[in-house]
Amino acid sequence: MTRKILILTGAGISAESGLGTFRDVDGLWTKYDLDEVATPEGFARNPALVHEFYNARRKNCREAAPNAAHAALARLEREFDGAVRIVTQNVDDLHERAGSKAVWHMHGTLSKAVCAACTHRWDAPAVMVPADPCPACGAAATRPDVVWFGEFPFFMDEIHAALEVCDLFVSIGTSGNVYPAAGFVEAAAGAGAETLELNLEPSFNATAFGERRQGPASEIVPAWVDEVLAEG
Numbered sequence: 001m002t003r004k005i006l007i008l009t010g011a012g013i014s015a016e017s018g019l020g021t022f023r024d025v026d027g028l029w030t031k032y033d034l035d036e037v038a039t040p041e042g043f044a045r046n047p048a049l050v051h052e053f054y055n056a057r058r059k060n061c062r063e064a065a066p067n068a069a070h071a072a073l074a075r076l077e078r079e080f081d082g083a084v085r086i087v088t089q090n091v092d093d094l095h096e097r098a099g100s101k102a103v104w105h106m107h108g109t110l111s112k113a114v115c116a117a118c119t120h121r122w123d124a125p126a127v128m129v130p131a132d133p134c135p136a137c138g139a140a141a142t143r144p145d146v147v148w149f150g151e152f153p154f155f156m157d158e159i160h161a162a163l164e165v166c167d168l169f170v171s172i173g174t175s176g177n178v179y180p181a182a183g184f185v186e187a188a189a190g191a192g193a194e195t196l197e198l199n200l201e202p203s204f205n206a207t208a209f210g211e212r213r214q215g216p217a218s219e220i221v222p223a224w225v226d227e228v229l230a231e232g
């Protein structure tokens with residue numbers, strides 16, 4: 001019987017909330033150069049541009065609302081007689097605003113700022129600029145508390161431990177292009193978990209999943225949650 005569910009989410013779960021995905025036809029990486037806005041090197045070259053990119057995303061996020069898929073996962077956590085944990089690649093806070101509590105943001109979060117000089121963290125203001133001083137040490141080394149390409153994602157020890165013990169691993173709205181998240185399905189399956197992909201279209205690593213369901217997250221996620229809760 002399934003008692004520990006580990007859920008990986010990506011940009012696709014927030015797409016119907018109006019937040020852009022990265023690699024779809026109209027995705028963010030078709031409009032912005034990933035190397036310029038999502039790498040430490042890009043930030044060193046042009047911090048103002050990188051802040052502008054994340055300021056815009058923070059604004060989009062503030063104006064967006066969780067959709068039925070976020071709400072269904074929060075309901076699953078509340079009502080399931082077992083453990084439900086979300087690992088999200090998303091830097092938005094829509095899982096939390098829908099009511100989910102057990103959420104690891106492996107790629108960080110737009111809602112926090114971090115000082116690159118002293119690692120102090122604080123609530124990010126709506127608009128950040130390179131001259132912003134760190135409230136703790138005063139250095140003008142403020143950055144969004146997000147993980148860029150070439151950096152190590154957060155919570156990796158906890159995530160690997162959770163992959164080892166989950167009975168069911170579910171991946172929602174992610175293209176399976178970016179590691180280490182793209183490798184989680186193999187890790188979970190290798191440790192004996194069932195695996196399920198819920199995505200608009202088959203992901204890059206769809207064949208690694210035991211079961212795949214296709215459709216918009218706002219429809220297929222609530223339907224799956226209803227099934228799990230009905231099974232008890």
Ligand code: OAD
Pocket residue numbers: 009010011012013015016021022023024027038089090107147148149172173174175176177178198199200201202203215216217218
């Ligand atoms: P992608 O843009 O790579 O993939 C989004 C996935 O969601 C695609 O497979 C879409 O088919 C699917 N999708 C789109 N709309 C959907 C909907 N309404 N319902 C269900 N699925 C839908 O985004 P991620 O996989 O999240 O990292 O990208 C992973 C990482 O790459 C991001 O965290 C970010 C990015 O570069 C960093 O910035 C470090």
